[in-house]
Structure formats: C-alpha cells, structure tokens
Amino acid sequence: MVQRCDTDILILGAGGAGLFAALHAHKTAPELSITIAVKGLLGKCGCTRMVQGGYNVALGRGDSVERHFMDTIEGGKWLPHQDMAWTLCATAITRIQQLENELGCFFDRHPDGSLHQKAFAGQSFDRTVHKGDLTGIEIINRLMEQVMALPVRCLEEHRALALIPNRAGDALAGVLLLDVRTGSFRFVRAKAVLLATGGGPTMYRFHTPSGDKAMDGLAMALAFGLPLRDMEMVQFHPTGLLAGMDTRMTGTVLEEGLRGAGGYLLNGDGHRFMFDYDAGGERATRDIVSRAMYAEIRAGRTSPNGGVFISMGHLGADNVRNQFKGMVKRCADCGFDLAAGRVEVVPTAHYLMGGVVCAADTTTEVPGLFVAGEDAGGAHGANRLGGNGVANSTVFGGIAGDVMAEFVEREGVLRDPDKARIDHEIDRTRHPFTQTLGNINALREQLMTTMWEDVGVMRDASGIGRAARRMSELKTELMHTGLANSDPIFNLTWHDWLNLRSLIQVSEVIIAAALSRENSRGAHFREDFSAPGELLSSYFTVARQGERDGVQLYHKPVQFNIVRPGQSLTSEGHTISNAVEGLT
C-alpha cells in the first residue's frame, strides 16, 4: 500500500531554496542521488516565482556587505540571527553572479550595460537588482531549466505529510508523501532531508502567497518536535487587491511602487487619511500604512467591500498606464480601472519571518535535517526588507545543497523507519474519509476571519485569547468534518482539508507567540504594549509542540555577536531611505 524508495538527498519544495539546493548538491557530489518532492509543479507553485521587487545585493560602488547587514539588522528591529543575516548579505554577491553567469538570468541594465540597482524601502543604498517587476519569474524559469537537465528524480504533485523517525526514535529516517495524482502514499528513505516548502501565511483573511501554500513544512517540523522562532512576526503588505470574498484575486498584491509614485489612499468617505497618522503619508513604511488602513477599516470608514481605496488618476491616466503596465492590466483583467478609477485595497498577509530554528549553515537540531527559505527562521528578525526574501531563499538553498552533500558523504546512512509512525500518519491523513460530509470551506473562512481580526495587523491580549479559544474549537470541528467525495485521486477537497490542518496547527503557534511578546517590534504590534522594549535585552520567542498537544513557548536572548544596539559596522553611520518601490 505504501510505495517505498531510497535516495541520498531528499529536497521538499521546488522554489528558489529547493532548486538551488539540488543544483549545489549535485555539483558538490555528482554521484549522490537526489530527489525533489513538490506539492505542485516544479518551479511553478510556491512564491519565488511571485517576487516582483528584486534581489538585494551589495555590488554598487560605495555599498558594502556591512551596510546591507546593518540595514537588515535595523529593519529586523535587532531581532535577526546575526550570523544568518551576515551570511545572507555576504553570499548574495556570489549568488547574484551565479544567477547571471551560470544560470543565464538577465537582470535590468543601465544604458551602459552595467547592472541596474534600484532604491527600495528601508535601505541605505540603491542595491536591489531586478528584472522589471517580474524578477521572480526570471529567477525561477532559469533555475528550473537547469534543474530539469540534472539527473534528479522529481516527484511533482507530491505532498509531504510527515518527517518519520527511525525505529529507535532517535534519528530521522525519511519522509512520508502523498501522491496527489493517484492518492497513494510513498515513503522516501533519505540520508539527508531539506525542508524548503516555503512559508506563506494563508491563514489570514487576506493573503498574497500562492494558493497552494499552507505552512506544511512548519507543521511537519512542529510535529517532529523541532523548535520554531519569531512566529509572531507576520508581515502585512498594505495594498492587497480587494474584490469581494468570492474571488481568489482578493488579497493579491498591488505593487508598492503605486504608493511610491504618489498614489493616494482614500477611506470610504473619500478622505485621504494617511497624513492623519504619519508625516510620510502614503510613502510611510509597510507596517505604518497597514496599521493606519486597519484603523480606518475598524472605524467603519470603508469602501463597499470593507477596505479602502487606492487612487492614481490624479497622476494622469496615461502616465499610470505607462508606468504600471502590469498592474493596470492585472486590475483590468479583474474588471477594475487602476489608471483612472479607484480600486479597493486592504492590508494583506505577505510573509512569515518566523520559522525553524537553525544555524547559518542550514543545520537544525536534528542531524540530517536541514532547512532553507521561508521555512527557516531568524534571518529577518521582526521584519523582512523588501528584496531580502529571494536573496534568502537562493543563498541558503545553495548553502544547504553544499552542506547536505558533504554531510551525506561524511556520515550519511539510510535508516529503517518506525512503521507504526507511518501507519499513524496515514490514518491521520485519511481521517476525513472516515467522517461524514461537512463544509470544509466554511471552516477555512472562520480560520481566516479569526486570524485577521484577532491576530492580525494590530493585536491585544483579549483578541489573542479569543483567537486561542476559537482555534481549539476549529481543530475539533475539523476532525469531525469529512469529505463528500471518496475518490482520493487528485482530490483538491482532501488537500483543502490537509491544508487547513497544517494552517490551524501553525496558527496556534502564531497565537502563542503573539500573546507572549508583550511589546511591539517590527511586524508585531500590540495595542496593549505599544513600546518596542529595551533593545539591549532583546529576546526572540521559541515555540515547541508539547508532548500533550499544547504549544510550549519561551524566550531566548538575541546574541549580538556581530553588532550591538547603539553600534554600527559602517563608519559613516546610517541613513535609511524612505523610497517605497516594488516589493519582494
């Protein structure tokens, strides 16, 4: 009933991190067998492809790794894991050269042929390499072409279900997968496993990530007993398209450059409200604009669908059409006139800074288990800079490939799995087939509403407490909600159920972390504790799934092993740009 196979290296996920890992592992040790398992199609699902803004890298004359690093630390409100942040900034240089010279990406140039680097919010230097506003497509297309040419086994439309220990229960044996196309199970034994499934906070009413994202990687890590850090840090992007609850378009990003270029945000009364909140107006940073929008929405001054408006027409419709071709076309395809009319927008959950605790070489506390990309926590601390997302996944994906290959050659062994655990996970996965027909989508709607209203842009103890109670009810309701269709083949409704299971599990951790951080840093804003807290005694949250279901949460002090608050690595100190343009 369970198909079995063996591989030296198993990579879960085929975005920027997973594909880079495959390339590097193969180059480091060509004789090793590599398997990639991905929930959708290779390079097509996931979020690397959706990167609009670009790739931060200190290449320009006058820029330096130190400056990029300081921007990352200050942007992350002193919470980043400093070794990870340093590795990110330092390795980005060879990685961008690799993308261009070895993979064939072609990024935008100045007329003289040199690489163009644009300004991006929160940075002291124009360092964002890009390909128009479709940087991610260029990166992932070139990557998938290279990986498809390698002797790598690719399990497309295979959903990872669980990390499976060995018989003794003291090491990782492999991963249990579900073949979406056949509905059958597959167990892959591996000497090394990379968790690179991507994050994507789709448990929020409004969200930007790809529709397949459901935090499966973090849910698996939790179930295996791994610690997650910074889980309260969910980044919201201010301008998600709002087109009603019945369309999947809702939540998708309208680019940040619209605000940068001078777009107005208007509330339901037509009032331009941003200057009521911040002197920067619409050009204020993502978190400030998101909170102001949320305050207007909560006060009831909303557009028809419950958001606010973005209005560009005063800049000249033709000019807007010209400058924001892609966005104007996207809105037009959905029936909206961005160039001359008003389009409804709402803050939208964009990125999870939190993830699995790991070291800068992608190792975790479990030997043989590695983590990279949005599944990894620490590099961004309390907030991620636009342009550091795809740098993160490609930098650490490559490192993971190198490190895994060396690990397998040095000490890799195949272990026999705990069969009882495999059986248990199969039962857990098939559970909805044992329950009577229910409305899975209604539960998903309730999850999204709860997280948006009570653990979203602004939080307080009573709201978070309400969410905690609701989450445990939802978990129970899900376990009594079954599937109408009993055919397991390519059954999206079964996968909706499994997605919901992962999302609820990870939401419980976000809730616990949000409750425990009684201050406001970066993306985490507590209305009942609005001060940032002492920088020198900064801590990060760590969560584990307890033996008996509950989430255990504790705090650990940030190690200022490279730079301390009050210091800078750059001699001239720091001026951070307020430029708002594009996003990652």
Place this chain on the structure above:
Amino acid sequence: MAELSDELEVAVWQGDRAGGAMRIYSVPQRPSQTVLDVVTWIQRNVEPGLSYRFACRVGMCGSCAMMVNGQPRWACRTHIKAALAGNHLELRPLRNLPVIKDLACDMSEFFHKWQQAEGRFYPTADRHEPVAKISPASPRRAAANKGIECINCAACYAACDVVAWNPGYLGPAALNRAWTLLNDVRDGAQKRRQRAVLQNNGCQNCHSMQGCASFCPVALNPTAAIAGLKRTALRAIRQGQV
C-alpha cells in the same frame, strides 16, 4: 443588482485518459469573477472531486491554463465577461497535452521538449566573475528581451495546430526559448542549440499560422521567434557551421 442574480451555465469536462464527458453546472454570477473563481465555486459547492490546477492566482506561474470556450487561456486572469458566450462557459483541459484528471494536464512532455530544444543556458563565466556588461539596447539583447517573459503556461502549445498534427513537434514555447538563448551573447552552446532546433521536429515544422501569437497571454510572438530561428539556421547551414 439584477446582474448578480444571473446564473452562468458552465459545462466542465471531467474524466481521465480513458475518457470523459461534459457535466453542466449552474453557477451564480458575481461582479468580480474569473474563470478560476467559477471552477473553485463548483469544487467548493457542488463537485468536491473536481480536479484542476492553480497556484499564484495572478498570472505569474502558468499552472491554470485550460480551454475556455475553445480557446487556451489562464483561468486566473480571465474575467468571465471576456470569455462568456451568452451566459455559457465551456471548460476543457488544455489541448495537445495528456490529461491527468478533469482540467489538469500532464505537462512533462512540454518541459521535455524545452530541454530537447536546448532551452537552457550554457555558461561561459562563473559565480566568481562580475556580471557581464551588456547594453539592453544592443540588437541581440533586444531580440532576446522580446521573448523572455514567457511563463511556460503552454497556452501557445495548446493553440498550435502543428503540434496537433505532429505530436513530436517541439512547439512554440520551447523554440521561443531557444531563440532568446541564440541571442544571448553569454551563452556557450550555440552550435549545439542550432542543431537541436533543426532536428526533424524542430523549427522547420512551423507553418506560421500564428496560433501561438494570437493566444499568448503575455503577448509574446513565438511565430516571429521561430522565423528568426529559421533564418539563422539557414545562414548557418550555408556557412557550413551546423
């Protein structure tokens, strides 16, 4: 609000490689509604076993292309008003690709041909060297840029009659990619690529019927790219380079 009470009549092909049939659904019309939303509504409300594929929701991943009233289109970026015939929508899996189930196709052949056309970069420099200085206005780069924004959704491949007649034909997307690479001055395998696109199933099969260009959702013109390949190939043959 009369419009809101209108119902769409949606016919959806369901089946697998062994065969299938159309089933008809009545779907409430909404002001903001794409083909993907229609399919999603059917799956969530009446046909939980309906299989389809999507990921990004915004026209970046090219996972959701299907035949919409006979034309290959992205489901996610096609507003129903742009596709409706009266109040009728007919949805089928992409033409020219083997179906897996219902609206989801097996794309492996499409990507296999991408490789057969040498649709990947062969480096001449490495990660320790600076990025090449190349003017974006130089003629070859400009030619490459024209075709580079392909997201491999296979709409052109589904639109291509030559692929329908000759299933071995590499098709417009793979050849378009080969053309962008032939214009990439950094690439080190041009002779190999020219041989690849000149194979029996290569660029000479194109009849310039423009199906690909007519239906490319990002308005690329693979027909023009293939014409470029033919010209370059002829020149190379005459000069004895291939």
